[in-house]
Amino acid sequence: MAVHAPSAQGGQAAVRAGADSIEHGMHxxxxxxxxxxxxxxxxxxxxxTFLTALPQMASQQVPPGLRAWYTSRLKRHAELVRAAVAPGVLDGAEHGAKART
Structure with a gap:
């Protein structure tokens, strides 16, 4: 089962529940x-997905708080992806469900 976990708590709950994969994992x-x-x-x-949205999120039309949140989360996400390599949990596919079909 692939779980879309948009929060830290959701991701932790999905891990505890035994999901097959965590999609995005931004938090x-x-x-x-x-x-x-x-x-x-x-x-x-x-x-x-996140890198494609970056130009739109950099627009002055996006509220400054949302812009700052997105860019800080994107940086943290990159750190998470790097950290996921060593324990072997990183799936190189863009969508886990597709990678497993």
């Missing part, structure tokens, strides 16, 4: 990566 705390590895849960970061 997923790095401390769950070892648990994901031992349970065989993949992180499918869908980085293309």
């Amino acid at each position: 997923l705390p790095q401390d769950v990566l070892p648990e994901m590895a031992s349970a065989g849960i993949a992180l499918v970061p869908t980085a293309t």
Whole structure:
């Protein structure tokens, strides 16, 4: 089962519930990566989605608070993706469900 987890709490709950993969994981705390590895849960970061939206989010038409939140989360997401490589939970696919069909 692939889980779209838009919050830290949702991601942690999905890991505890035994999801097959966590999609996006933008707010997923790095401390769950070892648990994901031992349970065989993949992180499918869908980085293309976030990077594609970056030019739109940089627009002055986007409220400054949302722009700041997005860019800070994108940086943190990149750090999560790098951290997910070592324990072997990173799935290189853009969508976990597609990668497993």
